[in-house]
Amino acid sequence: MTTPLPPLTLLEEFLLLALNDEAGQFYSIARSTLDCATAGAILMGLSLQRRIDNDLKTMFVTDTQPTGDEMLDSVLRMMALAPVLEPKPITHWLKQLAEEGEALREQALRRLETRGIIKREDRKILWVFGARRYPLIHDKEIREVKLRILGVILGDDIPAPHDMMLTALAQACGLFNHILSSQELTAALPRIDAVARMDLIGPALAKAVTEIEAAIAMASGFR
Amino acid sequence: MRRKRGFNPLHRNDKEGQHIMQTVRIMQHPATGSEIVQLPVRFDAAATEEMENNILLALKIGTRSMILDASNTTYITAAGLRMFLVLAKDVKAAGGNFAVCNLQPQAKELFDACGMAMFIPAYSQPIDAVAQMAA
Numbered sequence: 001m002t003t004p005l006p007p008l009t010l011l012e013e014f015l016l017l018a019l020n021d022e023a024g025q026f027y028s029i030a031r032s033t034l035d036c037a038t039a040g041a042i043l044m045g046l047s048l049q050r051r052i053d054n055d056l057k058t059m060f061v062t063d064t065q066p067t068g069d070e071m072l073d074s075v076l077r078m079m080a081l082a083p084v085l086e087p088k089p090i091t092h093w094l095k096q097l098a099e100e101g102e103a104l105r106e107q108a109l110r111r112l113e114t115r116g117i118i119k120r121e122d123r124k125i126l127w128v129f130g131a132r133r134y135p136l137i138h139d140k141e142i143r144e145v146k147l148r149i150l151g152v153i154l155g156d157d158i159p160a161p162h163d164m165m166l167t168a169l170a171q172a173c174g175l176f177n178h179i180l181s182s183q184e185l186t187a188a189l190p191r192i193d194a195v196a197r198m199d200l201i202g203p204a205l206a207k208a209v210t211e212i213e214a215a216i217a218m219a220s221g222f223r
Numbered sequence: 224m225r226r227k228r229g230f231n232p233l234h235r236n237d238k239e240g241q242h243i244m245q246t247v248r249i250m251q252h253p254a255t256g257s258e259i260v261q262l263p264v265r266f267d268a269a270a271t272e273e274m275e276n277n278i279l280l281a282l283k284i285g286t287r288s289m290i291l292d293a294s295n296t297t298y299i300t301a302a303g304l305r306m307f308l309v310l311a312k313d314v315k316a317a318g319g320n321f322a323v324c325n326l327q328p329q330a331k332e333l334f335d336a337c338g339m340a341m342f343i344p345a346y347s348q349p350i351d352a353v354a355q356m357a358a
Contacts, residue, residue: 053268053300056333062268062302158312158342161305198308198337200301 011041024135035101058087090204168202257288266303287319294325
């Protein structure tokens with residue numbers, strides 16, 4: 001008898017949601033935004049496992065016991081090294097982890113590959129530019145994630161914490177613009193905003209994304 | 224209001240015979256049967272972990288209406304608020320009513336910042352919540 005696979009992590013589900021299953025590529029999202037969302041997904045994962053907690057001002061480690069997930073545990077070890085008497089705001093951790101965003105995403109994508117959900121294809125466009133695609137092998141998982149999130153934003157039930165966080169990640173990256181028609185989006189926007197702010201990491205993520213985008217815009221303007 | 228008699232999952236003993244959940248008290252409103260749960264002073268990740276299974280067990284054995292009394296809770300975190308939602312969702316799924324009351328300034332600020340009022344009714348006193356549930 002084979003051991004059942006662990007459920008998909010928040011980051012893995014977010015990446016599936018961000019994947020245009022028809023094109024096998026991520027929807028168009030700014031790299032800095034994707035990095036912040038990746039960081040947010042990791043912090044949310046640790047928060048769901050009660051290893052970290054936060055109030056309106058700061059985020060702190062509450063339990064250093066490993067979760068068993070190497071990605072989460074490496075971040076937990078890093079956070080546990082921070083001085084306890086100098087707790088940092090959520091945006092501090094989001095920005096710090098966002099610097100590792102690409103490496104963290106790569107790990108999560110490899111796990112999705114290993115589970116046989118996606119495969120990796122490297123192609124050349126015009127024989128010069130490299131383009132990576134992630135065609136789906138099985139669409140069961142992506143369908144399940146999309147249906148669940150649509151249920152959250154189009155229904156009126158109290159969302160589960162995991163789904164509430166996934167909604168915040170999707171909202172911060174503008175994924176609902178791709179998943180919903182403009183009419184559906186207009187109707188669902190109040191509910192999406194309400195769900196996305198229910199956990200404090202969501203609004204902090206939106207703030208970090210705005211700040212980083214502003215910094216990039218300012219830097220570009222001075223060139 | 225009287226202390227609930229008989230089995231109370233929040234006051235059971237664990238395998239080592241140690242009394243658990245000493246900081247959380249459950250009272251039952253005599254007329255409506257609503258469970259009124261007194262939250263601890265600090266309602267954070269550690270407190271919610273201790274509390275969650277016990278309250279969920281209370282729901283399994285038939286509790287249908289639950290009111291969290293936060294009058295002693297001077298500090299609450301995101302994990303504490305998440306616990307409100309988990310309980311509200313479970314109570315609602317069981318066809319019951321859920322409310323919080325006596326939110327202290329720090330808890331109220333967090334509650335409002337997260338827009339919780341959209342999903343969870345908050346009252347000044349347990350008696351207000353009981354009256355609303357009975358209406």
